[in-house]
Amino acid sequence: MSSKTESRTESDSRRAEVGVDGSIRIDNVSHIYGKGTDRVTALGPVDLTVPPGEFLVLVGASGCGKSTLLRLIAGFEDATEGSVQVSGTSPTPGVTSGVVFQQPRLFPWKSVGGNVDLALKYAGVPKSARAGRRAQLLERVGLEGTQDRKIWEISGGQQQRVAIARALAAETSLLLLDEPFAALDALTRERLQEDVRQVSSELGRTNVFVTHSADEAVFLGSRIVVLTKRPGQVALDIGVDLPRTGVDADELRGSPEFAALRAEVGQAVKSAAAA
Incomplete structure (x- = not known):
């Protein structure tokens, strides 16, 4: 058995012992910023169930609540209404998930x-x-x-x-990524997308990835959720029926199936932002 396989097996065993599987349950969640005349409902209501090992991509226009939802899952903020659970418990920052931000913050x-x-x-x-x-x-x-x-x-x-x-x-069994490649050039972004896709397949972790890009969403996700404009609600929730292993990245991006799904997601984002 390789060292990578041994490491993954040991990690899986530890997670199983404590019941940590990376599943997410978002139950009737809304989030409000500010008070009085400054009160803004940023998100909700939203209901989502994310099973272990899924690669969920949240996509939508700026200000639709994608990052707010990610922060709630990370435990950085508490929902104004409803509940968020990770592996059956309330999320704890730095414990229940790893987080990658738009800037490296090293x-x-x-x-x-x-x-x-x-x-x-x-x-x-x-x-x-x-x-x-x-x-x-x-x-x-x-x-x-x-x-x-x-x-x-x-x-x-x-x-x-x-x-x-x-x-x-x-x-952790959950990795959260908030537009981590937005500031990078196109070539570097594509290379890192391929790396994240490969790491996701190897480790079997649950992933939640925030992006504006329909192309990025289709390439990375096993499931895509499009959010409406503020307050963000689910406008589209679809599975991605594309191979995740054993396929060349350029070949996948050039396939008719990829193009059709990218067009569907792109149109859903435009419609959700205009509604």
Whole structure:
């Protein structure tokens, strides 16, 4: 058995022991910002059930509540109405999920390896085991041999890879990604999309990914939810019946099935934003 397979098997066993499966239950959730005349209903009501291992993509126009919903799932905020549960319990920031933001948010005074090591420390990984685990994580995101490099010495795309490695350091069963590739050039964005898709398939984690892009949604998701304009509600909820393994990325993007689904999602986003 390979080291990657052994690591995944051990992680799956630990999750099974504590009943942590990465499932999400969003029950009649609404969220309001501000008070009085500044009161704004940003989201809801929304009902969603996300089974373990699903790659859910939330897509919609700016201001539709995608990031708000992600923050509620992460436990950064509490819903004004309704309830959010992850693996059957209320979400706890930094415990129930790993999070990747639009900007890497790395510590510039630390090296690449130092940033990952800090995440491993907070994840409770013993100091003696961190070097090996760090090497595995950097290899998984294609950054072998960069552990001693300073953050300003690597590209924006590489910095986002470090952010993904850091989010994977805590072996949570849920990974949340809030427009992580929005600020990158098109080529780097496509390469990182392929990396995230591969990592998702290898680890079997539940993923929730926020984007404006219908193309990105179709390429990454096993399920796509389109939200209406504010207050965000579910306008479209569809499964993606496209192969997730054993297919060339360019071939997939060029297929008629991909083009048809991208057009359907794009039209749904436009209609939801205009409604």
